[in-house]
Amino acid sequence: MPFSLLNDRAFPVVCRSGARRWMALPEIAAAVDNPESDYAVEFGWPRPDLDMASFELCVGIVHLAFDIRDEDDWNALWSNPPDAAVVTQKLQPLLPAFTLDGSSDGDHPRFMQDLEPLEVGAKAADINPVEALFIDTPGQNGQKKNADLLTHRDRYAALGLPAAAIALYALQAYAPSGGAGNRTSMRGGGPLSAIVIPVAQADGPPVSLWRKILANVCHAERLKPADLPKALPWLAPTLTSDKASGGRLVNPDKAGEAHPLQAFFGMPRRIRLVMAEAPGRCALTGEVGPLVTGFVQKPYGVNYGVWQHPLTPYRRQKEASEPYSLKPKSGRFGYRDWISVTVGREEGLLSEPAQTIRLARRQRAHALADGGADPRVRVGGWAMNNMEAIAYLFAEQPLHLASSASKQVALDDMARRLAAAGDLAAAHLRSAIKLGLFGPASAGTDQGVLALAHATFYEETEAEFHDLLQDLLASADREPSADPALDLSRRWLSRMRRVALDIFDRLAPVPLDDMERAAPLTAAYGRLRAMFEGRGKDGAALFTELQMAVPAGAKKSRTKEDAT
Known part of the structure; x- marks a missing residue:
């Protein structure tokens, strides 16, 4: 048979x-x-x-x-x-x-x-x-x-x-x-x-x-x-x-x-x-x-043109350009990747979630989240270097389904803001460590301590990212006495600050017995901390991304910070 x-x-x-x-x-x-x-x-x-x-x-x-x-x-x-x-x-x-x-x-x-x-x-x-x-x-x-x-x-x-x-x-x-x-x-x-x-x-x-x-x-x-x-x-x-x-x-x-x-x-x-x-x-x-x-x-089997598979997310260079499938990375699947796979990015490379994810978030929330259980998104794929497989990515994260289309839009907007703020903070952390350890001289940011700092930041802020989105969903189902989005932005800023400063302390500790080496590290640490206080153009950009007002004291010091 x-x-x-x-x-x-x-x-x-x-x-x-x-x-x-x-x-x-x-x-x-x-x-x-x-x-x-x-x-x-x-x-x-x-x-x-x-x-x-x-x-x-x-x-x-x-x-x-x-x-x-x-x-x-x-x-x-x-x-x-x-x-x-x-x-x-x-x-x-x-x-x-x-x-x-x-x-x-x-x-x-x-x-x-x-x-x-x-x-x-x-x-x-x-x-x-x-x-x-x-x-x-x-x-x-x-x-x-x-x-x-x-x-x-x-x-x-x-x-x-x-x-x-x-x-x-x-x-x-x-x-x-x-x-x-x-x-x-x-x-x-x-x-x-x-x-x-x-x-x-x-x-x-x-x-x-x-x-x-x-x-x-x-x-x-x-x-x-x-x-x-x-x-x-x-x-x-x-x-x-x-x-x-x-x-x-x-x-x-x-x-x-x-x-x-x-x-x-x-x-x-x-x-x-x-x-x-x-x-x-x-x-x-x-x-x-x-x-x-x-x-x-x-050789020479079917040569496929432009297809969009229902279970794969895609990107476009421009709105009218042809889509190409997202590819897995060899590292972990973090909330930056989650944004592209589930929500879609609106800036830079345009990304479009898979059809099954779009249907779940726009039309199937009531069926899939029956009883309050939030479905998850599971991703998998081979990270490739041309013809050679590097690693298989296999991960799950929450899907965060809202109970209505308007609430889903609000959650997606918040998710993009939190992730964009995380990108700013991670990049500034890496730059601060680079400046403190190596000075203005160039140093690769994709390896060694700088790559470790970047990856560790995302790893140690990931749980808070999803907790905040889940809290936003919960607050949307009741009458809040205050602006929940502002509260979430403040909590996210606090978490990012704690994580970034702690990573700096671990990976670029200030040598108290060597003042010559300590000076650039202390200055870099101060610039990093200032950003989380809204000072300087980086601080203003971070607060703007979170839709938070820059503190009055920080505004007065921006000209001096930018000049340095």
Whole structure:
């Protein structure tokens, strides 16, 4: 029997009890609102990139099966989630498209694989090891130079069919640069994904995995059954991008070529998996069964034009310029990044949150935050250096959903102000330490003690940032006796001041026994403290960002401060 991602137990999950099991998609949907059931609450792959890929795949499958065209359709799906029997029925027409190893009579298609049988007649030298499906597997150049220090070669000699299927999906969904003709994903190499994670009420049962999937279903144009190959490109001959095709670009608005739902099923790489002759043990999961040992790849697959994936935030250089996907950083995900992913920045590089985040914040707050539990935003993605993976970013932060559109606008404005003020304070802290330690001479600010000061400031102010936004939400639901925004700005200023001065003391202590070295450090510390008192042009800029009046005494000293 061929292996199917729709009715076989293709997904490892963590259940409410903490038990780990393998489930088929209809089983994940079972008993979703039954408090007595040991239902699935998370995916349980040994790798977070496969967990995120499983979310995206399942959201895409729900789109195909349930035809969600507007918010009314989504509300009906959310209010009355389908049980396992309904899901099984809805998936039935899709079964032939989601088999990994072909049909029982040897015919195609095969999930996420080229319709052309590339593996037939392939020489041993043409077959890539199956672990090369993972983005963090060192490339041939890295292996030749023995540069695979953080991510090693020879980790996964063979993969079971479930692991091979989701690894293949992850590669197609996040494909980085891969040499001549090896196309990147439709979001570019190493995109950031952002999904909504509903949270349980206090003392309530945990939210099911099925509801977490449904929370990220957006809207899409109707897909006619005859047009399924326009969403699932492995059902038709590949729209190649070699010279013979004129370097064809595939766009969602180009008539006759692609449906917008192909965003969930993009296939930039022409790949066919090579199956082992005998069953064995999966090197990733430890499960015994049929194995995949390698794959054959051919260049010049689908070259995607301008697409916007529903689960990825984007940026634009200008209002009318083309969007490009946000990319993860190798460091931590802080509130500066949170702004771009959930709220969007209005200055500098214009950023636009993912469609699922926008819907949650503008139209779904009542449904997702039922009972007062605030959903979270989960982000994941590979930080890349061209073709080499640096680190996988995986993080969660509060989403901060307000109870009305006007309150959400007020909260978003406050969030931008707090973050912008944090940027000013962090930059001035770094400059003060640089001046105190190195003087006017140039010193790199992206490494050493200066980079540490910058990163530590954001880390130590992050909890207060989210606490202030949560307090603003709470105050919006009652009649405040004073201006809550002004109170929050004052609290934020106080927190930033304490953190910045403390970091300066730790990283650039004044040597009391060396007056020559102490003098510039003392002066730099004084300038930093003055900024938080509203003195000087930096202090005025900080108070303006927080919409606070500059203290009268600080105004009188600004001319003298600026002159120095």
